[in-house]
Amino acid sequence: MARLTDYLCELVELLGHPDSVHFDSVTEGSACLNTHIDDSYYQHVVHRVREAGQNVGPKRAIKAYKRLASLMEEDRVDGILRTDDAQILQFPKVKSSAAPLVVIKQGSVQGRLYIVGGKDDTVPVRLEGANGETLLCEADTHLAEELGKLLFKHVRVHGKGEWQSRPHGGWRLKKMFIHSYEKLEKSNLKGTVDRIKRAGGMLWDDQEDPHATIHELRS
Incomplete structure (x- = not known):
């Protein structure tokens, strides 16, 4: 259920127009998620989806497309978006590989x-x-x-x-x-730096060559 929710959340972002795109049902079989789109926004949604698959269009739609492709790759499944009579988008095919560790x-x-x-x-x-x-x-x-x-x-x-x-x-x-x-406490950068200073630590003013010290610590 939680994994299905991950897919649905990204699908909502990919399709856009949340007031005009409605969840309809899940078809028995291979988790076919069915949606109903208001007629006035149908072409807008189809155009948005096709553009996202070509890495163009709204950034949120592109991000959702890539996230859906990533979820499918992790779960080792393929997926498409289609209407009753035509395919709109084919997600990248999952390459055959060894089972995950x-x-x-x-x-x-x-x-x-x-x-x-x-x-x-x-x-x-x-x-x-x-x-x-x-x-x-x-x-x-x-x-x-x-x-x-x-x-x-x-x-x-x-x-x-x-x-x-x-x-x-x-x-x-x-x-x-x-x-x-x-x-976890929320804190801005200034507050974090102030806490570090109050906790003590290395005093750069006491170092003969601070840059050399930093270089040595990073190496």
Whole structure:
């Protein structure tokens, strides 16, 4: 369900005109998402979609197209957009490759907490990542009760996660069981620098050659 939501969110951005494009149904079979478009905006939507596939047009539509293509590549599926009698857009075909590697390890993720709920001893927890992706997590009832007080806040959670390799490098979190967390405080650059100064650290004025010191630290 969460993964389907990721697809629908990007599809909304790709099609545009949210007041005139309506979710209709899901056809049985290969997750065919059906939409109904008001007649007055039909050609606008078709034009927008075709342009996005050619990397032209509104930036939000292009970004949504690329995100949909990325989701399909990660899930190793193909996709098209079509009307009843014609194909509008073909997403890039997924190249045959080895199955993604899955590992279990301790890790951390952060994002905006927007769901804490459930009736079982293991409680579903959902975070929205920096790119709008859904981060699937779980927690015991005690920790979930504490997290519930931070709903719609930004948090960093730590725990044992199931991570899947991405086709072009990096890892995607599939699921994490949270062991601990911390609330993230919003701060501007000036406030952050002030806190660093108050915490102490290296005093550049005391260095004979600050530039040489920086070069040495970076090497």
